Amino acid sequence: MRVKGVLIDLDGTLVDSLPVYDETLRDVLKEFNLDISSEKFDFLGEHPDEIVRKIIKKYNLNISLEEFKKKRNEYFSKKLDKIKLFPGAIDLINFLKEKNIKMGLVTASQREVTDMILENLKVKDIFDVIITSDDVEKSKPNPDPYILAIRRLNLSPYEVFAIEDSIYGILSAKRAGINVIAVLTGVNRRSEIKMLNPYKICKNLKEVKKVLEEELSRL
Numbered sequence: 359m360r361v362k363g364v365l366i367d368l369d370g371t372l373v374d375s376l377p378v379y380d381e382t383l384r385d386v387l388k389e390f391n392l393d394i395s396s397e398k399f400d401f402l403g404e405h406p407d408e409i410v411r412k413i414i415k416k417y418n419l420n421i422s423l424e425e426f427k428k429k430r431n432e433y434f435s436k437k438l439d440k441i442k443l444f445p446g447a448i449d450l451i452n453f454l455k456e457k458n459i460k461m462g463l464v465t466a467s468q469r470e471v472t473d474m475i476l477e478n479l480k481v482k483d484i485f486d487v488i489i490t491s492d493d494v495e496k497s498k499p500n501p502d503p504y505i506l507a508i509r510r511l512n513l514s515p516y517e518v519f520a521i522e523d524s525i526y527g528i529l530s531a532k533r534a535g536i537n538v539i540a541v542l543t544g545v546n547r548r549s550e551i552k553m554l555n556p557y558k559i560c561k562n563l564k565e566v567k568k569v570l571e572e573e574l575s576r577l
Contacts, residue, residue: 370544
């Protein structure tokens with residue numbers, strides 16, 4: 359396998375943002391006099407719109423999907439400094455750049471939220487392509503985001519690795535014919551991820567870099 363590109367997920371994979379999403383959802387619910395600090399959201403990692411739909415239904419809220427998302431994004435924009443790159447992210451990025459490997463970001467988040475995160479962390483310009491849920495009709499776990507990413511990079515599925523943390527993301531990449539390196543920095547447990555038979559399972563991005571170093575050394 360000739361590795362020419364790496365496609366990486368954003369939330370829970372490249373950046374530690376899932377706790378902030380959790381906070382912003384709770385902030386919106388407080389506007390409805392709902393204090394759910396003791397409850398745990400078990401659907402983080404799903405498509406953002408689906409998460410909002412489930413919350414609206416679960417708590418029987420009198421609010422539209424778009425209005426909820428608008429409120430959530432307002433809260434989110436005030437918490438950007440809480441979001442950090444995972445350890446090993448910069449080393450991985452620099453390594454891929456040194457090896458002239460094309461880099462793409464493939465996320466189920468909205469373009470607005472994605473841009474906020476990337477611009478605040480000053481990493482938006484490192485990617486050759488950025489695919490968000492706004493760019494496809496069907497987002498993860500459908501293969502469409504990854505198919506679009508490799509098409510824009512002018513690569514085949516066999517020339518690319520995907521790095522993902524969630525079941526939805528892994529399914530999306532695999533359905534596009536792409537080998538997946540899974541990381542255990544998101545919401546899903548190793549046992550859940552192992553059932554999907556990814557190419558490799560890594561604890562973090564530092565281990566991902568080692569895997570890619572080994573793959574590239576074989577060329």
